[in-house]
Amino acid sequence: MKDSYEQRVQNQFGGFCTRVLKNEAARIHNEYARQRDREKSLGDLTTSELSLVATSDKYFEDEHVFEVLGKPVVVTGNLLAEAIARLPEDKRDVVLLSYFLGMSDQEISEHLNVVRQTISKRRAKTLKELREYLEKEGFEWPEI
Amino acid sequence: MARNMKALPLPVILAAMEGDGEALAAVLVHYKGYIRYLAMRPLKDEYGNEYLCVDEDMRLRLEAKLIHSIVTGFRILPA
Numbered sequence: 001m002k003d004s005y006e007q008r009v010q011n012q013f014g015g016f017c018t019r020v021l022k023n024e025a026a027r028i029h030n031e032y033a034r035q036r037d038r039e040k041s042l043g044d045l046t047t048s049e050l051s052l053v054a055t056s057d058k059y060f061e062d063e064h065v066f067e068v069l070g071k072p073v074v075v076t077g078n079l080l081a082e083a084i085a086r087l088p089e090d091k092r093d094v095v096l097l098s099y100f101l102g103m104s105d106q107e108i109s110e111h112l113n114v115v116r117q118t119i120s121k122r123r124a125k126t127l128k129e130l131r132e133y134l135e136k137e138g139f140e141w142p143e144i
Numbered sequence: 145m146a147r148n149m150k151a152l153p154l155p156v157i158l159a160a161m162e163g164d165g166e167a168l169a170a171v172l173v174h175y176k177g178y179i180r181y182l183a184m185r186p187l188k189d190e191y192g193n194e195y196l197c198v199d200e201d202m203r204l205r206l207e208a209k210l211i212h213s214i215v216t217g218f219r220i221l222p223a
Contacts, residue, residue, distance in 0.1 A: 010151035
């Protein structure tokens with residue numbers, strides 16, 4: 001037979017290629033069917049299912065605004081804000097002005113019309129009170 | 145696969161087995177029709193009409209699989 005070797009290889013090659021393509025096509029069809037059966041459109045989810053995969057932003061949730069000398073001051077953290085809210089106004093002003101607005105004792109004393117030493121004494125006392133209150137309430141120091 | 149198609153010449157087959165780019169391209173051209181036929185999937189448009197359409201993704205996967213198999217899997221059987 002003429003070119004029998006060539007013909008034999010051609011037949012083998014043709015069969016091989018056809019088989020490979022056919023099998024792969026069946027595999028891909030299976031895959032598509034599987035995906036179709038298991039996949040669910042977002043629109044078809046019930047509310048409770050949706051809430052399992054959903055997430056909501058938490059911005060501003062634990063921010064509290066205090067007012068000092070007519071200026072708003074934002075305090076982040078529920079426990080800290082509560083502790084500050086419990087302070088009497090004169091002590092609260094000192095804490096907010098020095099730690100949240102970054103004023104020096106000299107500046108604070110000028111704004112509040114009291115002697116500078118009063119400010120530093122008041123602040124030291126207030127800090128101690130704050131610390132006691134926070135530790136009693138189970139405040140955890142943030143990791144640095 | 146159409147029976148009346150002319151088979152690929154032996155040198156092309158041998159070169160394709162070695163991974164020769166031109167030969168593999170020739171093989172792909174040879175099987176283009178069959179691959180398109182296999183990759184045909186019914187597709188619905190927004191009015192609910194069904195069409196037969198070539199799934200490009202599937203077509204490319206079939207081509208890649210064929211090339212891979214020819215280079216790694218095809219061996220000429222002894223007589």
